[in-house]
Amino acid sequence: MDARSPQNSYPVTPTNKVKRMHERGSYDREAVYAILDSAFLCHVAYVIDGQPYCTPTIHWREGDWLYWHGSAASRMLKNQKQGAPVCLTVSHLDGLVLARSGFNHSANYRSAMCFGTAAIVEAPEEKQKALKGIIERFYPGRAAGLRENTAQEEKATTVIGMRIEQASAKSRAKQVGDDEEDFGIAAWAGVIPVSTVIGAPQTSPNLPEGVTFPAHLAPYREGRRLDDALAECQQAYEAGA
Amino acid sequence: MDARSPQNSYPVTPTNKVKRMHERGSYDREAVYAILDSAFLCHVAYVIDGQPYCTPTIHWREGDWLYWHGSAASRMLKNQKQGAPVCLTVSHLDGLVLARSGFNHSANYRSAMCFGTAAIVEAPEEKQKALKGIIERFYPGRAAGLRENTAQEEKATTVIGMRIEQASAKSRAKQVGDDEEDFGIAAWAGVIPVSTVIGAPQTSPNLPEGVTFPAHLAPYREGRRLDDALAECQQAYEAGA
Numbered sequence: 001m002d003a004r005s006p007q008n009s010y011p012v013t014p015t016n017k018v019k020r021m022h023e024r025g026s027y028d029r030e031a032v033y034a035i036l037d038s039a040f041l042c043h044v045a046y047v048i049d050g051q052p053y054c055t056p057t058i059h060w061r062e063g064d065w066l067y068w069h070g071s072a073a074s075r076m077l078k079n080q081k082q083g084a085p086v087c088l089t090v091s092h093l094d095g096l097v098l099a100r101s102g103f104n105h106s107a108n109y110r111s112a113m114c115f116g117t118a119a120i121v122e123a124p125e126e127k128q129k130a131l132k133g134i135i136e137r138f139y140p141g142r143a144a145g146l147r148e149n150t151a152q153e154e155k156a157t158t159v160i161g162m163r164i165e166q167a168s169a170k171s172r173a174k175q176v177g178d179d180e181e182d183f184g185i186a187a188w189a190g191v192i193p194v195s196t197v198i199g200a201p202q203t204s205p206n207l208p209e210g211v212t213f214p215a216h217l218a219p220y221r222e223g224r225r226l227d228d229a230l231a232e233c234q235q236a237y238e239a240g241a
Numbered sequence: 242m243d244a245r246s247p248q249n250s251y252p253v254t255p256t257n258k259v260k261r262m263h264e265r266g267s268y269d270r271e272a273v274y275a276i277l278d279s280a281f282l283c284h285v286a287y288v289i290d291g292q293p294y295c296t297p298t299i300h301w302r303e304g305d306w307l308y309w310h311g312s313a314a315s316r317m318l319k320n321q322k323q324g325a326p327v328c329l330t331v332s333h334l335d336g337l338v339l340a341r342s343g344f345n346h347s348a349n350y351r352s353a354m355c356f357g358t359a360a361i362v363e364a365p366e367e368k369q370k371a372l373k374g375i376i377e378r379f380y381p382g383r384a385a386g387l388r389e390n391t392a393q394e395e396k397a398t399t400v401i402g403m404r405i406e407q408a409s410a411k412s413r414a415k416q417v418g419d420d421e422e423d424f425g426i427a428a429w430a431g432v433i434p435v436s437t438v439i440g441a442p443q444t445s446p447n448l449p450e451g452v453t454f455p456a457h458l459a460p461y462r463e464g465r466r467l468d469d470a471l472a473e474c475q476q477a478y479e480a481g482a
Binding site: 099103206 | 297299328451
């Protein structure tokens with residue numbers, strides 16, 4: 001199995017098996033990708049000397065490989081050329097679910113947990129490709145207009161990568177599930193939806209005159225959902241890559 | 242040091258010390274609380290047999306104690322009465338930061354990492370208080386109008402708790418930091434702000450006639466930022482608790 005001909009589903013193992021509310025789970029590769037590709041931030045769990053850490057960072061995806069920006073984990077990985085186990089998780093909150101009993105309160109969400117062996121990307125060619133990906137995946141068409149990174153900047157940037165070995169997606173997207181016996185209770189129940197949206201761009205005061213918000217950033221127009229913009233940019237990136 | 246007379250700052254240790262971009266870090270208790278209290282979701286990292294897991298869940302805070310909803314970690318903790326080390330992290334994405342070089346791209350964000358020893362809340366009185374907190378902290382004034390949880394429901398709900406032993410906050414909230422040498426490059430640079438906002442409530446189709454969106458949910462009015470609503474509710478909860 002390689003990144004260019006992935007199977008449709010991840011294998012189910014004791015590690016990635018969805019235990020609670022398993023009817024909300026999926027091992028479908030496209031379902032996992034969709035959740036990953038519509039998020040800017042992920043959280044990475046790793047272990048140093050038995051102590052778990054949970055670090056937020058920026059992630060991006062190339063086929064079945066995930067990359068993310070260097071973090072405290074870099075120090076751990078510097079001495080582990082063979083890599084270390086991590087779990088990279090992405091979550092979207094879509095709504096607060098209010099019920100007629102405390103027990104039936106819930107949330108609407110989409111989340112993906114990905115397991116693999118993380119290692120620092122050191123091969124120059126792979127690192128250059130990853131550093132281009134971190135820009136082009138989020139802002140397709142942007143890299144060509146930028147000053148190139150210096151050798152010193154590239155050296156100062158740690159990129160971590162892993163192939164997704166196991167993964168699961170989990171989501172809830174529906175109305176409140178009150179018990180029928182509770183339908184008569186005169187408390188409001190339902191869903192309060194939430195979404196992450198894009199605001200008006202704040203232009204740097206240090207631009208040359210005449211520089212305006214460019215066409216390549218059109219996906220990030222004011223008022224749009226961020227998850228939709230990010231998913232669109234991933235598709236454009238893959239189409240152009 | 243107990244929960245009612247916390248010191249102003251968390252101790253700085255090799256575990257919680259902010260390594261990258263340390264000028265963005267803080268160990269101030271109120272800074273950590275503010276980030277925790279304005280989020281609905283957190284991510285919890287824990288270890289089972291050397292494998293790290295990163296699970297999204299709902300958290301709430303009572304003084305210097307954090308509680309969260311049962312997860313796969315419950316199984317691990319069932320056999321560890323003395324508790325297990327975890328890291329609970331909350332992150333808010335506030336903006337995408339676009340620069341004239343790849344290297345100076347960034348994000349505006351607020352995050353808090355909290356370290357402690359997690360254990361299942363089993364003492365009946367503490368568990369009852371926590372199960373009331375999970376409703377009242379998010380929706381102050383709501384519990385009184387609900388059907389009470391049954392004994393079976395309480396048994397089926399796992400609550401995990403930990404005292405925050407170490408913590409750090411980290412944030413970036415500013416314009417792009419282009420190098421002065423790059424000011425002449427004719428690429429757009431600046432911040433694209435993002436925020437998570439509340440949508441129009443979706444009322445359950447199973448309510449008795451005449452039940453409307455109640456006063457106790459006023460903080461969750463359409464169009465408002467979710468982080469502001471959650472912070473307001475935590476303050477109301479603390480004032481009434």
